[in-house]
Amino acid sequence: MEKIDLEFSKSLKKYGAVDISPCFNCGNCTAICSLSTEDNSFPRKMLRYSILGLQDRISSSVDPWLCYYCGECSETCPKEANPGELMMALRRFLVAQYDWTGLARKFYTSKIWEMGAILFLALIILAIFVVFHGPLTTELTAEGGVKLNTFAPWHQIHIGDWIMAGFLAFFLLSNVFNMYLKILRNDKKIKIPFRLYFTELISLVRNFITQERIKDCEKGKVYWLIHLLLMSGYVILFTMIVGFLGWFQTDNIYEWWHPQRLLGYYATFGLLVGCVYFFIGRIKKDKELNKHSHYTDWTFLVLLFFTTLTGILLHFFRIYGMPMATYYMYVIHLMVLFPMLMIEVPFSKWSHLAYRPVAIYFSNVLNKAKELQKS
Amino acid sequence: MSNKIGVYICHCGNNISEYVDVERVKESVKNEEGVFIARTTMFACADSAQTEIIDDIKNNALDGIVIASCSPKLHLQTFREVAKRAGLNPYNYVQVNIREQGSWAHSNDPEGATEKSIGLVKAGIARTRVSKSLEPLTIPAKNIVLIIGAGIAGMRAAIELAEMGTKVYIIEREHFVGGRLSQWGVLCSLNETGKELISRIYKRLKELDNITLFTGADLISKTGSSGNFEVEIKITPRYVKSKCDPESLKNAIEACPVEVTDEFNFHLTKRKAIFKNFESEFPEAPVINMEDCTRCGDCLKHCDSIDLDQKTEIIKLKIGAIQVCTGFDPYEPKEGEFGYKTIDNVITLQQFKRLVELNKDQLLFKGKEIHNIALIYCVGSRQFGKINGSNQYCSRYCCTVAIHSSLVVGKKYNDIHCLHFTRGVRTYGKQELIYDEASQKGDIFFHFDENTPPTIEKSGSKTIVKVNDVYTDQIELGVEADLVVLVSGMVPRKNNSSVEILKTPVGRDGFLNEIHPKLRPVETVIDGVFISGAAQGPKNIEETVNSTLSAASKVNAMICREEIKLEPTIAKINEDTCEWCGKCSETCPFEAISQITHNGKQIASIITTNCKGCGICTPVCPVDAIDVIGYTNVEIENMIMSLAK
Structure with a gap:
């Protein structure tokens, strides 16, 4: 017997679920969904679990991650119970469930906690720079650029990067492990052969790179393309910052065709286009997926946008030889960038970069294991 | 005796002529004794053909006609009217069925079909030759009706009939009018309670001079026939004179030492042997139930309106028609059915309605405050094959009442959760809106299969409802309930003496049977006895009033001319x-x-x-x-x- 929890659907509202109680279980949402399959039928099932408050079933479910929120279900719902937005809210709920520190739940359910954390991290960066910054030289390089590495030597910043990356990796991976326990180790009756973890690994890599499942979703190719642009831009920049900061944060001014500049411009373009596209969407509210913005959606978008904007300004201030502007912008850039990565990646919206492909991977492993068990 | 007979053989399009050689039939019968004219016709029932037949009768002074066409069930009346319009006695018309009995029955044998048709038409002619002119019988009838039952159906019919000029006797077995309706609180889709509705109808009823109401009255015999019945009514006294001082009566009720459980509140509360179910109940005087009364005389000390010596009377009435509006009883679950009577917080829907009526600010049951309410649907309805004498019908009103009650308690009390365990919600028609309202407000609906009904279990002091929910992959779910409400349906009235005395047929479900559910829904095979309301089968209030007004107009149409044509x-x-x-x-x-x-x-x-x-x-x-x-x-x-x- 599984116990019904009548308070659950109320607590779910904090994660952004609009009122789902009108649902009368017709299943139109599942019928219209282009991603729902016989093995994984959603979103009706998730709605039912949410109404009844079957938390264990929700926590161990991979389904919310398999939905890309085209919004067809919400448009089709005869009772306006908004299944699409519920799936979104459940993803937020799951992020909070996977996170063993409890911070994700705090950030999702309390604006004060989220804003406070951002401010706190930004002030730490500020304090570090106030205390430890290098000389504020106005002398320019031979090419006329700012000597940024004098103000903030890259090898010192790089150490900070690694520490940060270590933090991110630790929290994110431990949360993924938690997710593994909830999804794959929940049902003790299903025996998962060890080799499946390797044979299915390819799907993890493929989905991370191509994000091809979005294309199956009804909302079409444009969304997929822009999402891919944004995501690839982010990955390139993140890789350059964490892996090759010496090459990226240089005082040299390369020709426009130099890979450092081309990669940087491509990534910036991707981030900018992505941010603007999602901004416009959330303001216009013209599609189901952007009709109901949770405050964390905005926080993420605003932080990402300001990171990009300050990065662009920083770049131009440097190559056009404006030393003081460059130094200030550098600090501001890091004051936005650091909280964004520290909060969004392991504890909030950006964690989906890991959870989504991992969920597909887990789902494939689980389905294969079930098939084997049947035969 | 007819010697100049017109014979018409109908093609019925080609329904007949496809297999029966219509021309040959005509040729074979035209020289029969007494036949004056024999014709074929494409459609005998068509206007033009009717005019031709009328002309034939008039021009040739025919004294009998035979039309060989379809079943008399379809067109006997049509052609009788044709005869009448031509001045011929309609009983000198004979219909021969060569469609159902000729062409359709023998479509594999056209030759045989034709031969048979010839034989049938000849027989029809032979019958016509000796047919007699007949006139309809007319018998006198009394424009007086006896209505049995003074619930919403009976009272509403009484008012309507009285307004149409029929004298009404209305008898009620209980000592108060209103029947079931006065037991319900606020009604679905109204802002009015059952009591208020009944008071309104009762006041109107008392304004009409040609209505006589008897309470405590039971039908004990019936003789005579349609238009001229004679009935005997046994009237049990109230033992309280109609005019009495309210204050002293109140004291008298307080003084009564007898306490019994109150059937008006479905045994949730106690009442005295002298009682009124509620303050504004009609008629105003209370009643003493002699089965409970010990004749101790305590009440007499407080009120001189009480008369324990009143005697049971039997009166005789002469009436023209009877309308039966005896209503229903709520289904009472068997002991142990979903924990009824074995688990302390399991009650029926009807008890729940009374409980809500009796609790003002807080919903209390046995002293405990109620927050989670589990409603189990279809108790005593839609039972297929499992239980002997099972009620296979749907009781029609219970889904709506259960959901409406959930809305009422949601508004009346704080912090109430209603969980509905259904077999598919049937809030048909406009009632669907309240289903929507309930789900919007957060009520949860479960769907169980007939074969795996929910179970109610006691675990310590907690009551747990378990269900295999169809909406959730049939997994077993459990929820704690403070109160379990069995949404019980309708069953026929127990001890309905009128059924025995009037000999109105009942169906296998025990409800009164009409002649034809669609074509003659309020008449019975006993001429002059009409049925309406929930006595006939489960109905909600709207449907009850619809059927009772329909029956009232049938009653009036039959007896208002003070004669009946047969x-x-x-x-x-x-x-x-x-x-x-x-x-x-x-x-x-x-x-x-x-x-x-x-x-x-x-x-x-x-x-x-x-x-x-x-x-x-x-x-x-x-x-x-x-x-x-x-x-x-x-x-x-x-x-x-x-x-x-």
Whole structure:
């Protein structure tokens, strides 16, 4: 017997679920969904679990991650119970469930906690720079650029990067492990052969790179393309910052065709286009997926946008030889960038970069294991 | 006797002529004895064909017609009207069915079909030759109705009939009017309570001079027939005179030492032997239930309006028609059915309605505050095959009442959760809106299969409802409930004496049966007895009033002219040959044959208003003393002779 929890659907509202109680279980949402399959039928099932408050079933479910929120279900719902937005809210709920520190739940359910954390991290960066910054030289390089590495030597910043990356990796991976326990180790009756973890690994890599499942979703190719642009831009920049900061944060001014500049411009373009596209969407509210913005959606978008904007300004201030502007912008850039990565990646919206492909991977492993068990 | 007969053979498009050679039939019968004209026609029922037949009758002074076409069920009346319009007695018209009995029955054998049709038409002609002109029978009728039951159905019909000019006697077995409706609180889709609705109707009823209400009254016998019934009514006294001082009465009620459980509140509370169910109840005077009263006399000390010596009376009434509005009883679950009577917080929907009515600010049951309410649907309804004498019908009103009650408690009390365990919600029609409202407000609906009903279990002090929910992959779910409400449906009234006395047929479900559910929904096979409301089958209030008004207009239409026209085709006794053996009377299904003294000997006599002309009495008569008019032995013999030729 599984116990019904009548308070659950109320607590779910904090994660952004609009009122789902009108649902009368017709299943139109599942019928219209282009991603729902016989093995994984959603979103009706998730709605039912949410109404009844079957938390264990929700926590161990991979389904919310398999939905890309085209919004067809919400448009089709005869009772306006908004299944699409519920799936979104459940993803937020799951992020909070996977996170063993409890911070994700705090950030999702309390604006004060989220804003406070951002401010706190930004002030730490500020304090570090106030205390430890290098000389504020106005002398320019031979090419006329700012000597940024004098103000903030890259090898010192790089150490900070690694520490940060270590933090991110630790929290994110431990949360993924938690997710593994909830999804794959929940049902003790299903025996998962060890080799499946390797044979299915390819799907993890493929989905991370191509994000091809979005294309199956009804909302079409444009969304997929822009999402891919944004995501690839982010990955390139993140890789350059964490892996090759010496090459990226240089005082040299390369020709426009130099890979450092081309990669940087491509990534910036991707981030900018992505941010603007999602901004416009959330303001216009013209599609189901952007009709109901949770405050964390905005926080993420605003932080990402300001990171990009300050990065662009920083770049131009440097190559056009404006030393003081460059130094200030550098600090501001890091004051936005650091909280964004520290909060969004392991504890909030950006964690989906890991959870989504991992969920597909887990789902494939689980389905294969079930098939084997049947035969 | 007809000697100038017109014969018409119908093609019925090609329904008949495809297999029956219509022309050959005409040729074969045109020289039969008595035939003056024989024609074929494409559609005998068409306007143009009817005009031609009328012209033929008028121009040739025909004294009989035969139309060979479809079943008399379809067009007998049509062609009787044709005869009438041409000035011919409609009983000199004979219909021969060569469609259902000819072409359709023998579509594999056109030759045989044609031969058979020729034979049938010839027999029809033979019958017409000896047919007699007949006139409809007219019997006097009293424009007075007896309505049994003063609930919403009875009272509403009484008002309507009185307004149409029919005198009304309305009898109520209880000592107060209102029936079930006065037990319900605020009604679905209204802002009015059942009590308020009843008060309104009662006031109107009292304004009308031609309505007489008897309470504590039961039908004990009925004689006579449609238009002229005589009934006996037993009236149990209230033991309280109608005019009395309210204050002293109140004291009298307080003084009564007897306490019994209150059936008005479905045994949730106690009442005295002298009681009123609620303050504004009608008639205003309270009643003493003599089954409970010990005649201790305590009440007499406080009130001189009480008279313990009042006697039961029997009165006789002469009436023209009877309308039965005896309503329903709520289904009472068996002991142990979903924990009823075995688990302390399991009650029925009807009890729940009373509980909500009795609790003002807080919903308390046995002193405990209620927050989670589990409602189990279809208790006592839609039981297929499992239980002996199962109620297979849907009780129609319970889904709506259960959901409406959930809305009421949601508004009336704080922090209430309603969980509905259904087998599919049937809030049909406009009632769907409240289903929507309930789900919007957060009520949770579960769906269980008939074969795996929910179980109610006690675990310590907690009551757990378990269900295999169809909406959730049939997994077993459990929830704690403070109160379990069994949404029980309707069953026929227990001890409904009127059924026995009026001999109205009941169906296998125990509800009263109409003649035809779609075409004659408020009439019974007992002429002059009409049925309406939930006595006939589960109905909600709207449907009850619809049916009761329909029955009222049927009653009025039958007796308002103070005479009733009947078909003349009924049995007739040959007074000379009848020797009264009683066999016909035993056989008659309509109690239409009585024994009388005629010229010094005992003979059978037909009660005109009861006889349906079925003819079952003719073959049992050992001396051939009974004829059915319009189907006399001579007519039938003539037909047989013709066919046997």
